[in-house]
Amino acid sequence: MTVNLLLAITIGVLFASGVYLMLSRNLIRVILGFLLAGHGVNLLLLSVGTYDSPPIVGEATGDEQLSDPIPQALILTSIVITLAVSTFLLAMAYRNYTVTRDPELADDPEDDDEFADIDAGAGDE
Amino acid sequence: MTWLLPMAIILPITGAALTLVASRRPRVQRAISVTTISVQLAVEIVLLLQVQNDGPVVMHIGGWTAPLGVTLVADGLSSFMLVVSTLVSLAVLVYAISQGIADREVGPEVPISIFHPTFLILVTGVSNAFVAGDLFNLFVSFEILLTASYVLLTSGGTKERLRAGAPYIVVSLLSSLIFLAAIAMIYAATGTVNLADLSVKLAALPEGIVAVLQAMLLVAFGVKAAVFPMSAWLPDSYPSAPAPVTAVFAGLLTKVGIYAIIRVQTLLFPTGSYGTLLMIAALATMVVGILGAVSQSGIKRMLSFTLVSHIGYMLFGVALGNQAGLSAAIYYVAHHILVQTALFLAVGLIERVAGTTVLARLGGLAAAAPILAILFFIPAMNLAGVPPLSGFLGKVGLFEAGIEDGRVLALILVAGGALTSLLTLYAIIRVWGRAFWRPMPEINALDGDAGALQTESGRSLVVRRRVQRDAQRRVTQEKAAHLPIGMVGATTAVVTVGLLLTVFAGPIYALTDRAAASLLDRSIYVDAVLGAGEPLPPGSPPTESGETPAGSTGTEPAAPTGAGG
Numbered sequence: 107m108t109v110n111l112l113l114a115i116t117i118g119v120l121f122a123s124g125v126y127l128m129l130s131r132n133l134i135r136v137i138l139g140f141l142l143a144g145h146g147v148n149l150l151l152l153s154v155g156t157y158d159s160p161p162i163v164g165e166a167t168g169d170e171q172l173s174d175p176i177p178q179a180l181i182l183t184s185i186v187i188t189l190a191v192s193t194f195l196l197a198m199a200y201r202n203y204t205v206t207r208d209p210e211l212a213d214d215p216e217d218d219d220e221f222a223d224i225d226a227g228a229g230d231e
Numbered sequence: 232m233t234w235l236l237p238m239a240i241i242l243p244i245t246g247a248a249l250t251l252v253a254s255r256r257p258r259v260q261r262a263i264s265v266t267t268i269s270v271q272l273a274v275e276i277v278l279l280l281q282v283q284n285d286g287p288v289v290m291h292i293g294g295w296t297a298p299l300g301v302t303l304v305a306d307g308l309s310s311f312m313l314v315v316s317t318l319v320s321l322a323v324l325v326y327a328i329s330q331g332i333a334d335r336e337v338g339p340e341v342p343i344s345i346f347h348p349t350f351l352i353l354v355t356g357v358s359n360a361f362v363a364g365d366l367f368n369l370f371v372s373f374e375i376l377l378t379a380s381y382v383l384l385t386s387g388g389t390k391e392r393l394r395a396g397a398p399y400i401v402v403s404l405l406s407s408l409i410f411l412a413a414i415a416m417i418y419a420a421t422g423t424v425n426l427a428d429l430s431v432k433l434a435a436l437p438e439g440i441v442a443v444l445q446a447m448l449l450v451a452f453g454v455k456a457a458v459f460p461m462s463a464w465l466p467d468s469y470p471s472a473p474a475p476v477t478a479v480f481a482g483l484l485t486k487v488g489i490y491a492i493i494r495v496q497t498l499l500f501p502t503g504s505y506g507t508l509l510m511i512a513a514l515a516t517m518v519v520g521i522l523g524a525v526s527q528s529g530i531k532r533m534l535s536f537t538l539v540s541h542i543g544y545m546l547f548g549v550a551l552g553n554q555a556g557l558s559a560a561i562y563y564v565a566h567h568i569l570v571q572t573a574l575f576l577a578v579g580l581i582e583r584v585a586g587t588t589v590l591a592r593l594g595g596l597a598a599a600a601p602i603l604a605i606l607f608f609i610p611a612m613n614l615a616g617v618p619p620l621s622g623f624l625g626k627v628g629l630f631e632a633g634i635e636d637g638r639v640l641a642l643i644l645v646a647g648g649a650l651t652s653l654l655t656l657y658a659i660i661r662v663w664g665r666a667f668w669r670p671m672p673e674i675n676a677l678d679g680d681a682g683a684l685q686t687e688s689g690r691s692l693v694v695r696r697r698v699q700r701d702a703q704r705r706v707t708q709e710k711a712a713h714l715p716i717g718m719v720g721a722t723t724a725v726v727t728v729g730l731l732l733t734v735f736a737g738p739i740y741a742l743t744d745r746a747a748a749s750l751l752d753r754s755i756y757v758d759a760v761l762g763a764g765e766p767l768p769p770g771s772p773p774t775e776s777g778e779t780p781a782g783s784t785g786t787e788p789a790a791p792t793g794a795g796g
Contacts, residue, residue: 121412126406133397135402143408144407146408147411150412150416151415153419154415154419169278174422176418177415187378191374191378191381191404194381195400196377198381198385198483201385201393205389205390206390
């Protein structure tokens with residue numbers, strides 16, 4: 107297996123920018139970040155296999171070098187999962203927007219019943 | 232009877248499909264999901280007995296032998312975890328159904344048509360994780376259960392649930408990405424993702440590479456298991472979900488992470504590397520978690536912190552790595568699944584009776600709802616490790632293993648564990664004393680008429696307060712008497728099974744001992760998977776160059792591992 111420097115840098119940049127975006131409170135940015143980082147991991151999976159030899163079609167004859175189908179199978183699964191999760195994330199972001207009229211997450215811990223009691227319980231000791 | 236093994240996955244996923252089809256018929260949905268999980272539980276008990284008698288059960292899906300195909304493996308640990316998890320799922324399902332029926336009389340809170348399929352998918356993911364014989368299948372099952380958990384956690388789509396659910400989702404996504412990257416690198420290094428095959432091939436790799444791979448896996452699983460410092464997401468997200476959802480999450484999801492850590496540490500990395508780091512993480516998880524629990528003023532949040540804290544005990548057993556430690560850790564996992572679920576179910580009942588789980592507003596529940604008080608008290612004492620309950624037995628087992636180990640750090644951990652146990656008792660007693668034992672607080676009884684009180688004399692004020700408090704108590708008693716039978720019954724069932732874990736501690740400890748022994752003797756697992764393969768299907772013999780035809784890989788991507796890159 108050869109190491110492709112360009113691919114390695116691409117994966118690193120994708121992962122870094124993905125994680126950076128996922129740290130945001132804006133759900134749309136989170137989705138974009140997840141997609142980027144997901145692509146990074148998929149590329150990592152792709153780079154694991156041999157991508158310069160012919161695919162396996164039918165039965166191999168002799169000792170010719172064929173590409174390993176496993177990483178591709180793993181990527182397929184991973185893409186499907188990414189699709190499903192991003193669908194859910196989009197639905198969640200939309201729901202959050204309809205509830206709060208704000209693409210960012212609400213930050214209102216006083217709404218939480220379990221936080222509110224800190225004030226309520228203050229005079230009760 | 233190998234065919235029993237995939238039934239643990241096929242049954243709930245089929246049930247999920249059927250309940251989705253029947254989404255407009257709640258009664259049919261309920262019948263399907265209860266039946267499926269009951270049958271699944273029966274199958275898994277048979278499987279457990281079979282594994283106890285004959286050793287690990289292995290199935291190669293589609294006849295593709297390991298390490299090529301998807302392999303399902305049930306050894307002592309897996310089959311035990313399957314039974315405990317499905318038992319808890321069944322109880323929670325009954326509780327949720329009962330709550331759902333009762334809630335619909337008032338107004339729908341949980342969209343019922345979504346709940347059943349999602350819950351069954353969650354159960355599928357958990358079962359699949361326990362029997363997965365390769366890392367990628369483990370990843371897929373994590374994704375199945377996580378995606379289901381996202382839906383359950385944000386069900387209803389209210390502002391609070393979205394706020395609480397989003398951090399959980401983002402953290403889980405990130406840990407999944409790390410897990411997937413780890414799988415990619417492991418495949419690059421070894422050319423396989425099959426656990427049994429990996430346990431052979433990883434030994435040939437340079438030490439540094441193995442350390443990197445192990446660290447990536449531990450981080451990915453550590454986030455899922457809520458190991459400090461990757462545990463901050465848990466107490467923030469769990470309390471806002473509906474009671475049954477929190478209960479099943481608290482019982483099962485973190486334990487799947489612990490299971491994965493146990494599996495990977497024993498099978499893939501038996502050298503005990505990172506043992507010291509794991510011990511420090513275990514200590515920090517225990518102490519930081521319980522300090523968080525002590526400072527909480529709401530029951531749900533307090534319980535979420537104890538959940539994090541007690542993860543440390545299980546990690547402690549894994550970090551020790553000796554047979555006594557592993558055995559106690561497995562026993563503790565079972566104990567903790569049952570106890571945490573029981574407590575969260577009981578808290579759901581408290582919320583129903585008293586209308587709140589905030590300590591400052593609770594009081595007098597022991598008098599108003601004695602059955603509820605018992606249902607809370609038993610698992611609470613069990614969690615705190617009061618003798619002779621199973622929490623005590625599990626902790627004693629861990630401490631014995633720590634002393635047997637003899638390292639200074641292990642002894643510090645034993646001390647830390649004892650301290651955590653005492654602090655758990657303190658946190659629990661605080662809840663008990665405030666919510667159950669003291670009289671009803673007056674701030675509730677005097678709501679809204681502060682103006683009228685100013686004109687009253689002291690004497691009539693006392694009388695008025697007493698009358699109002701009596702009225703309040705009657706309301707609570709009324710509500711306690713009308714708790715749905717399914718909710719109380721399900722909680723009682725989980726509490727009882729938790730007690731059975733104490734009564735039958737001898738046989739169960741013997742079982743976990745055997746499971747731990749077979750974890751340490753890796754050849755049992757490896758031989759069962761690699762040696763007992765069924766023959767390849769006709770027409771697809773391995774070719775001379777060692778390449779294998781890829782007939783099924785394109786359409787069944789979760790699959791196999793190659794003969795070489």
